[in-house]
Amino acid sequence: MRPRHAGGVPSARCAWGHGELTFGQLPYDVAHLLGGGMLLLSFMLLYQRRIAAVINALAMQGAILAAAAAWQGFVQAAPQLYLTALIALAAKAVLIPLALRLAIRRLDLHRAAETALGIGPSLMAGVALVALAILVVLPITAGAHAIAREDMALALSVVLLGMLMMITRRNAILQVVGLMSMENGLILAAVGVTGMPLVVELSTAALVMVLLVVAGVFVFQIRERFDTVDIGLVEPHRGEQP
Amino acid sequence: MPLPWFPLPWIIVFVPWAGALALLALPREKPAALVNIAISAVGLVLALGLFGHPEGEQGWTRVDALNTPLVVLAFLIGLTTAIFSAGAVAQEGFDALRLRAYHGAFQLFMGAQALALLADNMGVMWVAIEIATLASVLMVAVHGTPAAIEAAWKLFILCGVGIALALLGTIFLYLAAQPLVRHGDGGLSWAVLHRVAAQCDPGVLNLAFIFLLVGYGTKAGLVPLHAWLPDAEAEGPIAISAVLSGLLLNAALHAVLRAKAIVGAHPGTVAPGPFLIGLGLASVLLAASALWRRRDARRFFAWSSIQHMGLAAVAFGFGGATANLAGLLHMLGHSLCKSAVFFGLGHAAQLKGTQKIAGIGGLVASHPGLGWGLAIAVAAVAGLPPFALFASEFLLLTEVVARAWWWSLPLGLGVMMAAAAKVQTLQLMCFGEPTPDAPDAPARWAEATTLGPLWLHLGLALLLGLALPGPLAALLAAAARIPG
């Protein structure tokens, strides 16, 4: 059952009607390009060994996200998206990476990322996840905007890769990075959908949480990994050994 | 009868938040506790006003049969918990800062709770649940002990990821509705989504439901997303366990229900029920076996919360008016009984100076009032009559057997095993030779602030299970039709 194209009516103030975008049209290509860039950077995150490099990649991803948001704001003639872009740029491309570098220095974590799953396997897993993302997005009838649909696939892949990173890295910082790139994927999805209300609020709220996680890393001085926090701190207090 | 523009829901939400600010400013213990009680009482009164409030959405909020009882219950438990905490907080040994944080976080949590339940806009609901999560992280971590920090961190990370996934699900929901709604804002309104769901794209709806289920399911403590729950409930201040298992889980499950209602409204989607049944059954079975190995009383009852949430999830997964009614009853009854248990258990733990089951023994002999109260509360949680959980489990089992008998085998097994474990723990804690009390036992009047709420909850659970007033029963019946 194909949905009616009611929603596809171009809004008066928008240069390109956002109903029938397809390949070969500039707005779509750019959006797609940016999304692809983010996905690529997610793979970079998985691929990098050195923490500093990972953080750079993260910063770049944040920057691209900001760009994507801004572009969508332009395409959809939705000014609030510029705000989102601005926040993303400030926080994800600049502030948080700086904070993380600081953390590395504070917790002297200058060493290669310890992985629970090897780099190679995690890359393969990443590819598989992307395939899965495309697979699940595929059945969405093309009636929904192609742009949104492709963006969804990309965003979904970014989210899944971020989560994959969280669970394959033993290092607290890297896990935070994973969480952040997940959140980047979310925002990408959010901005990707035409006319999504509350984008700013939602993205900010999500951001707040990430910031708090980073803060947590600072406050609780989580040196090595969640593992040790989990086991090392707690076993004596839990009294649950069978 | 409030005027249409009278934003009662928002008032309900913002009263606690205002109170939270006030409490953040109050350094001293007694007044803070009293103010806390006062605010909760006001909240309850306002919430009761919802019964007279016209149904339907109103901007970002909505009031209907499904969330009204949950909100009222939330504020009721908020009030009783505030009363209990007034008696219990003395034992927590907070310094001024922690005290402020504790009370402030509590009211912040209450407000977020109300918003999460009353929100009509799925985005607002998401934000509310995130705020509730942050508040609960604060409440759990407030002790600052390594164990508390670990529990809070676990809660934070796991629920954070869950929340993120829920956001993605929300975005998918909007994506599904986007072609059909003109003005953007409606695209996240539950009412609108529910209305247009039938013409939405089933594929997107499926995707949305998966993410919402995994996201909010984490908050609801469904297996295998449950890991944060036992530690969070065991390490925070005692009063917090009551609201965590009494309210937070309900709000999360309520969110899942809203999602299910939307997705279920489309005939072409993959039926959401089986997913819920699967997770619920996993929760019931895992909890039923985990209960046998607990040594820590609060973790024990946290696991029991997981089991009960699983039962409710199974009920909603089956769907239909009867099963939904059973699920709803189960949610309400579980909140009442479980918070009652945590009141009694909290007081007992403070008396004995430990929360190990082995350390709490012979309560009936040493403190008859508390002992029997706790015993009856645990029996109620174990699903024994005449309390609400007996009625709901009866209805659920009969319905399941009637609809698909094979599901009843694992279900009955789980219920049976869990109940047996609870009986064992009940006897360990309440019977036998009394264990020695801690040197710094709480004040006598603390027992009143424990037993009062405890018996009130049990009485209400009794009413709920056996003598529900006609209008309320009608309300629940109406509510049971909403999730579909």
Add this chain to the structure above:
Amino acid sequence: MALLSALAAQLLHITLMLLAAPLVVGVTRWLKARLMGRRGASPLQPLRDWAKLLRKRPVLAENASVISEAAPYAGFAACLLAIALVPSFAQGMALAPLGDLVLLAGLLTVARVALALAGMDVGTAFGGLGAAREMSFAAFAEPALLLCVLTFAILAGTTNLDAVAVAMRDGGLGLRVSLALAAVAMLAVAVAENARIPVDNPATHLELTMVHEAMLLESSGRHLALWEAQSALRLTLWLALLLAVFLPFGTAPAGSGPLAWVAGLLAWLLKMGALCLALAVFESAVAKMRVFRVPEFLGAALLLALLAVALLFVSTGLA
């Protein structure tokens, strides 16, 4: 009229039984002595013993309770009522409607319980030992008996003794293997119930092998007389029961006149004499078995009875 004759028959029957009891015991003993080549006491010896015992004053232990005094009467009364229900020379006696086999078993249980309680009353080792064994053996005898009853119930359609006897006499049942098996089982039960060889030796006082006598060690005088008479009565009862069920021939039918009664009486005496002879031969032929082999003995009887029933199911094609 019919009622009167039934009543008369009943009274005659009871007196006959009371007279027969000592004789049966005496005759059996006498026959055994003869078979063993001794002259043996006169068949009337039991009567003489009882009379002598009755003349003596009973001596009770200091701590004996009312049970010791009441039990002999209770047990005897139960046996008397039981034996009054077993047709001997005539059928359709006044108490015939009461004559239910299950009730019969119940009355015998009453007598047994009275005996056992009396044995335990003083709290001596032998009394307890005897009581325990007596009650335990019953646990095997009862089911065997009940299964025999089941056989009759299937063949005669009732458990009323009189009706069973009638059915056996002129029911045209002919000779059946299951009846034979049931008869053997019932014989074994009778032997056990009456504490005869090989289950128990009525003549011995070697404590460790005693069952029946062990319970009577403390009783004396009239109580002992009553116990002895009761055991004689029980033996007669069982023999009469066997006759009534398996050899009901010559018994006067219900409502028949005195002549038929005389004939029936003669027939009964003949049969009873033969049975006593058989018992004597059997007892002098076999040796007493160890106490804890008794269950096997009775278990065998039980199996035989079960076999009889099963065969009956098959043969009569009830299935």
Add this chain to the structure above:
Amino acid sequence: MLTALALGITVLVMLAIAAVPLGRHSHGGAIIHGGCLLATLFLAGLALAALLAGPPETVMALPFGPPWGPALLALDGLSAWFLLLLGLIGAAASLYAIGAGPGPARALPPYPLFLAGMALTLAAADAFLLLLGFELMSLASWALVAQDHREAENRAAARLYLIFALLAGACLVPAFGLLAGQAGGLDFATLRAAPPDGWLAGAVLALGLVGAGAKAGLVPLHAWLPLAHPAAPSHVSALMSGAMTKIALYVLARLLLDLCGPAQPSWWGVPLLAVGAASALLGALRANMEDDIKTLLACSTIENLGFITMALGLALAFRGADLGPLAVLAAAAALLHALNHGVFKTLLFLAAGAITHGAGSRRLDRLGGLIHVMPVTALAALVGVAAAASLPPLSGFAGEWLLLQALLAGWKVADIAFQVVAAAATALAAMAAALAAAAMVRLYGLVFLGRPRSPRGAGAREVTAIERWSLLLPAGLTVLFGLFPGLLVQLAAPVLQLLTSAAVRPPASVLALTTAEGASAYYPLAVALLLGLALAALVLLVRRRSPGATQRGPVWNCGFIDPPAHLPFGDPLTQPTAGGIAQPLRRMLGGALLAAREQVEMPSPGDPRPARYEASFRDPSEPLLLAPLARLRDDITTQAERLRAFTIRRNLSLGFGLLVGLLVLLAWLEAR
């Protein structure tokens, strides 16, 4: 009438509430138990009226109930019969409780609640209320079992008890759910209207049997019963043993004979018959091994419940084979024996309580010779013991006579398998009866006869007047019911009609019980009169021939040394012990059925140590049922525990795995 019934139950609940403050009051116990006495008598009268005047046809909707509908109350013949039983037993127990003086305050509130729960179960006209009452009954009695919770074994007993009660509930709820599923309602009228068939009916049968059996303590679900009954105060044990287990059987009868409709096949009787026979045999045998009075009585309860279950099974089988009269016969046996057993077992448990009061112990090896110091108790107990040993003309025999007649008619079901089963059941029933007699003789002989076995036992004294009356009341009823079973069966005519749905004259006249065709009959009154007559004549004759008064002398026992001076009541070692009396049966059957063991430790010559003789047994249900289940549970939990030690990262991966799994599932589903 229903209003009165509801009123009675409400009064009981009110008493329970009032008992909380009254518990500390000195006369509180008397007040509460007095109230219970009146209430139970009222209920009994109500039930009697219902049985005489015909039960009310109406159904009463209670003002309260579950959120999905009102709870329904009704009183038909079946419930009335068991309500009568409950009323009588409750009255006797309450009377005893008044006399026994105030127990611990915590034991007071559950007692009226227990009665109320049972009454509610009987009065329920829909599945929810029935199970509500059922579980309430379990919960209250659990509190009573646990009232002496300082004792570890009492706690264990209480735990096992409640777990079995939960099991019962967990089986009965689905059973009713299955019925309601295709009937479309939970009230009995609706359920009756749509009887199940096929596998559904089979499932209901299995669930019902397990559920009710777990509560009635039928083999193999009996492990809790011998532990729980002794743990409770005596009057509560009497209620549990006499009434509660019957309530479970009531549920069984209600479910299988009433709600499942008359059209069920004849093989339905077989499981009940088998379970009943096993229970009867095992219970009776265990009763011969136990050496605690109340445990012994509890085991005998298992045996009698086995009898009743057999009768119910026969009723099912006969009804399925269209043998209406025989079905009525069997049902009558079940009802009659339920009533009689309830009364005389109450009597015996109360007597056990009196003994514990008067002689300070429940162990057979510490008692003896009580007949001298507690004559009234001894007399009442003698009646109870004789009835339990099923001696004519007492009440125990009447029910058993009917049961045996029904069993002896089992061959009329034209199916060789059933016939053989019935024959075997007959043998087992007879054996169980004989074993019960042995157990009762052992009980009475060791407790009341002989000489004291302990100083405390030597100092025993008779109990208070009220307690004595509370013993004499059921004793009188036992005799009365024994003499006029015919009246009872005729009273039960509507119940038989309801159970067997066969319009057949009940197998009884005023003076007699008769078999289906009336071919053979049992005239208890005549038997009693004749026995009396024979006894009188005997006494006259004998005393005329031997006028001499009895004289007393020392015990002979083939030579018997005088007791040492420090043992005024004689040397206990010279008396038979509980283990000694049990020896023959332990060797004959115990080894095979109860894994009984005996070992004699004979020190070498010159070694001053005494020789030791040890006998022990183990109930088969423990190694065969409970232990494996516990082991299985431990294994499962051990496996499940592995999840718990996960780190945050592992837990995250769990969630991630779930997400990916669901997505894959979704993709697969959508691809199809």
